[in-house]
Amino acid sequence: MKKVTTFLFAALLPATALSQSCGSGNPDIRVTSSGNNFVATRSNGAQVYSGSDYRQAIQSALDSISYGQRVVVTASGSIGASTITISSGKTLEVCGTINVGYRAGRGAIESTNTNDVSIPYLTMTGNPYFGLRFSGTRNLKLGKITMNLSGGLGIRFDRDAAQNYNVLMDEIRVTGAGSHAVETWNIDGLQVGSVIARNVGECGLLLQKTTNARVGLVDGENVATGNGYATFRMANENGKLSNGQYTTNVYVDRVVSRGGGRGIFCVSQSGGAEINNVDLANNGNNAILIENCYNVKIKSGTVNGGGEVRLAARSEFANNRDISLTLTVNNNSVREQPCGTNIQWNISGNAKKTIC
Structure with missing residues (x-):
């Protein structure tokens, strides 16, 4: 599956995201540095900006290009508690490292109500409120995104904002976020391709009100320690189609989780999901918790130790229905309480089973 995913994203992401190295080719503007001076220079040699403000150098470059054009940032620097905005049709390719600060309610880099924005490469450090923030986008493309953070949330699609259509992400790596690595709403x-989360305070990948999704790999270590979040979580009617049905439309190839809190968590009337394979071990909370979800299938995989595999329900929502779990579970327990509707258990291993 990994090879298939790589081919898929090579076909769908812009060439600069995968087939070329960062900064290659002839970008329309380059942002470079010499000491504390940052310069944004057009391909014809004309300067757009020269000065000590790293954020302004990048923003001036973005504001100076047209639809379909590209800015390459080879300089590293800090933007502080401020925001870079990307408008429609523009590509921001960062080969240096952007250090960011905390701006309440805002992203260090934002694109809202835009079409055809691309960030093929980005490395970010610091403690943002949101590292990347989006809403109302169409054909957004994120390539190889690395965030080595000391707090904050990595990538956020806003809850109370316009719908997003056709979002592509290649390889997202987030360490040290205090909240989620990647949180989606309204897509x-x-x-x-993959979300790799390490030492993240809440979820690795959290999908909410997101439909028609395909995910290659979600891989978490020490994610959601001490709380109810999970390496992979679906919540708030995720997978519910516009016709109110939960026909399968969310496909995940593989979920790997080590330690932390929960491994997989489906909750609050989510569903329409199929997970091909799981590899969960020593989760500090439920290895798997499915609570008030509909049409969820886990087709194969292993659970070793950690918290129990559980089907549960809260009274305010309809109970679980149409759930199928095929797993090898060792050194753990499997429990269904209360009994759901059309629940299929295919459990091997030494787990204690309390099922209907």
């Missing part, structure tokens, strides 16, 4: 059409 129709999502494709993700």
